Amino acid sequence: MKRMIGWLLIISSLFGQQTLANAADPDQPQTGLLLMRNGAESEWQAALLLNTDIDVQINGPVAEVRIRQRFTNPGEHFSEGEYVLPMSENAAVHAMTLDIGERHIVGEIHEKAEAKAIYERAKANGQQTGLTEQRRPNLFSTSVANIAAGETISVTLQYTELLIPDANQFSLRLPLTMTPRYTAAQPLEFGEAPAPAVEGRIVQQQWTDAPSHQARLNIYLDGGMELQQIHSPSHPLTANYDGRGYQVELANNTVIMERDFILEWQLPTNAGNQASIFTETVNGEQYAMLMLSPAAREAISQRQPREVILIIDTSGSMQGSRMRQARESLLYAIQRLEPEDRFNVLEFNSDYSELFQEPRQASKANRDTATEWVAQLEASGGTEMLPVIANALGQQGEQGYLRQLIFITDGSVSNEQEVLTLIDRRLDTSRLFTVGIGAAPNNYLLRKAADIGRGQFTSVNDGQGVSAAMNQLFSKLEAPVLTNLRIAMDEGVSAEIWPEKLPDLYADQPLVVAMKLNRLPRSITLYGNQPEPWQQELDVPQAQQHKGVSTLWARSKIESLMDRITQGEPEPIIREAVLEVALRHQLLSRYTSFVAVDKTPVRQAQEPLNSQQIPNLNPIDHQAYPQTSLGLLQIWLLAAMLLMAGLAMLYWQRPRHA
Amino acid sequence: MRKLIAVALLLGALGFAGQGTWLQGKAIVAQWLIAQAWEQQLSSGEQVRPWSWADTWPVAKLTAPDGSISYVLSGVSGQALAFGPGKLDNGVGPGDIGTLLLAGHQDSHFAFMQRLKTGDRLRIQAGNGEEYQYRIDSQRVVDSREERIELQHRRAELRLVTCYPFASLTSGGPMRYVVSASLEPYL
Numbered sequence A: 001m002k003r004m005i006g007w008l009l010i011i012s013s014l015f016g017q018q019t020l021a022n023a024a025d026p027d028q029p030q031t032g033l034l035l036m037r038n039g040a041e042s043e044w045q046a047a048l049l050l051n052t053d054i055d056v057q058i059n060g061p062v063a064e065v066r067i068r069q070r071f072t073n074p075g076e077h078f079s080e081g082e083y084v085l086p087m088s089e090n091a092a093v094h095a096m097t098l099d100i101g102e103r104h105i106v107g108e109i110h111e112k113a114e115a116k117a118i119y120e121r122a123k124a125n126g127q128q129t130g131l132t133e134q135r136r137p138n139l140f141s142t143s144v145a146n147i148a149a150g151e152t153i154s155v156t157l158q159y160t161e162l163l164i165p166d167a168n169q170f171s172l173r174l175p176l177t178m179t180p181r182y183t184a185a186q187p188l189e190f191g192e193a194p195a196p197a198v199e200g201r202i203v204q205q206q207w208t209d210a211p212s213h214q215a216r217l218n219i220y221l222d223g224g225m226e227l228q229q230i231h232s233p234s235h236p237l238t239a240n241y242d243g244r245g246y247q248v249e250l251a252n253n254t255v256i257m258e259r260d261f262i263l264e265w266q267l268p269t270n271a272g273n274q275a276s277i278f279t280e281t282v283n284g285e286q287y288a289m290l291m292l293s294p295a296a297r298e299a300i301s302q303r304q305p306r307e308v309i310l311i312i313d314t315s316g317s318m319q320g321s322r323m324r325q326a327r328e329s330l331l332y333a334i335q336r337l338e339p340e341d342r343f344n345v346l347e348f349n350s351d352y353s354e355l356f357q358e359p360r361q362a363s364k365a366n367r368d369t370a371t372e373w374v375a376q377l378e379a380s381g382g383t384e385m386l387p388v389i390a391n392a393l394g395q396q397g398e399q400g401y402l403r404q405l406i407f408i409t410d411g412s413v414s415n416e417q418e419v420l421t422l423i424d425r426r427l428d429t430s431r432l433f434t435v436g437i438g439a440a441p442n443n444y445l446l447r448k449a450a451d452i453g454r455g456q457f458t459s460v461n462d463g464q465g466v467s468a469a470m471n472q473l474f475s476k477l478e479a480p481v482l483t484n485l486r487i488a489m490d491e492g493v494s495a496e497i498w499p500e501k502l503p504d505l506y507a508d509q510p511l512v513v514a515m516k517l518n519r520l521p522r523s524i525t526l527y528g529n530q531p532e533p534w535q536q537e538l539d540v541p542q543a544q545q546h547k548g549v550s551t552l553w554a555r556s557k558i559e560s561l562m563d564r565i566t567q568g569e570p571e572p573i574i575r576e577a578v579l580e581v582a583l584r585h586q587l588l589s590r591y592t593s594f595v596a597v598d599k600t601p602v603r604q605a606q607e608p609l610n611s612q613q614i615p616n617l618n619p620i621d622h623q624a625y626p627q628t629s630l631g632l633l634q635i636w637l638l639a640a641m642l643l644m645a646g647l648a649m650l651y652w653q654r655p656r657h658a
Numbered sequence B: 001m002r003k004l005i006a007v008a009l010l011l012g013a014l015g016f017a018g019q020g021t022w023l024q025g026k027a028i029v030a031q032w033l034i035a036q037a038w039e040q041q042l043s044s045g046e047q048v049r050p051w052s053w054a055d056t057w058p059v060a061k062l063t064a065p066d067g068s069i070s071y072v073l074s075g076v077s078g079q080a081l082a083f084g085p086g087k088l089d090n091g092v093g094p095g096d097i098g099t100l101l102l103a104g105h106q107d108s109h110f111a112f113m114q115r116l117k118t119g120d121r122l123r124i125q126a127g128n129g130e131e132y133q134y135r136i137d138s139q140r141v142v143d144s145r146e147e148r149i150e151l152q153h154r155r156a157e158l159r160l161v162t163c164y165p166f167a168s169l170t171s172g173g174p175m176r177y178v179v180s181a182s183l184e185p186y187l
Helices: A002-024 A112-124 A321-336 A364-375 A385-394 A416-426 A443-452 A466-478 A549-566 A571-584 A632-657 B002-044 B111-115
Strands: A049-059 A062-072 A078-086 A092-100 A103-106 A108-111 A129-136 A139-147 A152-162 A169-174 A214-222 A228-231 A237-241 A246-250 A261-266 A275-282 A285-292 A306-313 A342-348 A352-354 A402-409 A431-436 A457-459 A483-489 A495-498 A511-517 A523-529 A533-539 A592-597 A609-614 B058-063 B069-074 B098-103 B121-125 B131-143 B156-163 B175-183
Touching: A049 A169, A062 A078, A062 A139, A092 A129, A092 A549, A092 A592, A103 A592, A108 A112, A108 A571, A112 A129, A112 A139, A112 A592, A129 A152, A139 A152, A152 A549, A214 A261, A275 A549, A285 A523, A285 A549, A306 A321, A306 A385, A321 A342, A321 A364, A321 A402, A321 A466, A342 A364, A342 A385, A352 A385, A385 A402, A385 A416, A416 A443, A416 A549, A431 A443, A431 A466, A443 A457, A443 A549, A457 A466, A495 A549, A511 A549, A549 A571, A571 A592, A632 B002, B002 B058, B002 B069, B111 B175, B121 B156, B131 B156
Parallel strands: A049 A214, A078 A609, A306 A342, A306 A402, A402 A431, A431 A457, B098 B156
Antiparallel strands: A049 A062, A062 A152, A078 A139, A092 A103, A092 A152, A108 A592, A129 A139, A129 A592, A169 A261, A214 A246, A228 A261, A237 A246, A275 A285, A285 A511, A342 A352, A483 A523, A495 A511, A523 A533, B058 B069, B058 B121, B121 B131, B131 B175, B156 B175
16 A cells, blocks of 8 residues: 555656646647746746737827736636736826726825735735836836636726827837846845846747737827828738728737837828927816927038947847847948048947947948957847946047947846936936837837937837938937027916926927926927027917826926936935826826725635736747757656556456455 | 556556657658648749648758758747747748757657767758758757857858757756757858
């Protein structure tokens, strides 16, 4: 008998292993269950399924986006799921609801710790509850607790985003996943654990028709006129005009959440209104968004020679097609230099290296040397951004040269704040331009770095080719810039304007400001330097009432306040100011979260609750090794052992009867 | 009671044997269908799916040093690999400058990888019928948790990837066996 128990133990331990094989074996979709566990020690549980419906209504330059995420529990126990949700860095998240069957629970905004406490209390109490928090400016997390066996609970988030055109071209990006971020090496205090990754787990999609991580998109685009070239560099689609706007039809709807969705469209060139204004009145207060496009300017001053420092990210996350795009962007930039310019190339991963000891004349010979050097660059290692940026910004520029840094990266780091602060401190007269690479770049860092670096952000994607995007960037680098911008309005108009300090304006770029004011001005005068003094008076057209303007104003104010932390102001003071705006305007922020709680408890205290982190999918262009084993040996071994055990048992019976 | 347990154990054995036969059989039968699609593709010059509901198609024919042939499919998803070795979409094609990366299961199509040694020749036929020969210059084991795939763009390289160790009890392990071969000037 003892022996039999021994055998059974061995066999059951092998069965345990089998579960593991099944979990990783993409060949078993018929079970309909993905198994996962939180760590090597914890138990296997049925993975929650997560699918997304995204509804986008674009009205002029304003996009209203509704993201509905369905958390489905295919297991047999109550579950809690947490998912890290990437969203546009410009999203003003203003509503959240929880849907359980027919019930519809509206989420409330609370101070972050307070919201978390409400959620934890409801969870412990067995109530169904949902929480959405901000982890990073473009990374949010959604948690849902007490999802019953076989049940689906949906969390719907709603955000407003102002789309800013570039040379009459609009672009909408819906981030669907993210690249694992690199956490910069830090000397750890003794006994201190390394900081956990900000983005949670990221896994490879195992098979194409998986029952999870699929998104269905519904997009309606009303540009106010007939549009040109509605297309997507990320997903094939068509757009059908219905007399008012365009219904966007994807060739394949649903899409796998392994790359960002991008939609681009072009306004007719003659559509160029010099100014447009959108207003909304809320609680007796008037809010306005103003978009000004200064008329094309003649280059009065002669071309100033430039000192261009090209910085390329050659870290591990750039492997594959990203490295190819980055290399092509770099080669394009080198070819665009004029012989009177000076340049240098820096590459960085865990360490950095320079092409030349110091910037050199962009002669044919030097450009050829650079081209050769760039061709041999390969991607591997970490992403240590601080040393290379410190070096590039620390060098003394040559007198009489315009110093421009071009930074080519996917932005996959977690020390964004340190990077931005460093740029703010060391920028001086240099200008920093960023080029974003890949199917799921960290656009927050790229855009913010360009803002603080008083340059421009350009996004490169494979579908469109590198040259179009780089061409756009260079037309900005080469055209004169409007600096020291200032707004003046009629007598008697008083306004709270965000951002407080207006950015420099590059070619084809509109100025966007958000205002809270007592009455609309009739005209606005813009003053600046290019570098000669420059001014332009613009008539304010008939205001269009537009829902969401007050939300955009509040978001703009919060962003400007958060920028002050980068500039060195103490966070507690900023926190108070942000809290006030965010609570009043119902906005998700670093200090405020949405929480929704259903009234009646569904889970008894003694019933267990499985908690799990739902992973994000590895972006399509981020290389990882495929699964290359069927586990056949184990299967045959199990078969053989069971056969032997079964036969042995039959055999032992015989001597007794004899 | 004993008899009952014995019967249960034998049924279990049958079940696993069935699963093993199914996986192995699928790998073999699929290759046979893919071979036909490949021949059709070579003569017609158009993409042919090996069976009507397949979401992949053959892109190359690989001949191992021992003469065994496998038909390579487009993509390295788990689905494609069940039927044959797959070609990484981001890599280059046969004979081109850059890395041509193929991945296959260590216990079916790429079982031959454990016998490969430096100097062995691998032959590969491209979709246009051209044949190329690669000579193996290195083998190494990588940890996929630490290292990701690095493609190079300077020389014509064929890289084969499979799971490691070869006689592993569990699938889904992190280690990979990588063999790298260089294009020989001509056949």
